[in-house]
Amino acid sequence: MSTDHGPSTTAWRKSSHSNGDGGACVEVADGFHGVIPVRDSKAPDGPTPVFPDTGWSAFVTAVKGGMI
DSSP states (O other), rough: OOOOTTTTOEEEEEETTTTTTTSSEEEEOOTTTTTTEEEEEOOTTOOOOEEEEEHHHHHHHHHTTTOO
8 A cells, every 4th residue: 555645646535525615624635545545625735644444434423413
């Protein structure tokens, strides 16, 4: 598995929950086995934390459920 999750090698998708005015925009990348790279769309060359897919799934479930 590649550890390069940079913008030139990854197709990113913006969260459907990101606000429409260009503010809090989170992007994630699919297609990496067992992990989910995450970045701030306003800073695509900034840090790209990588989360275990099970942890990311639990986070998304909590957000959708209003727990976060």
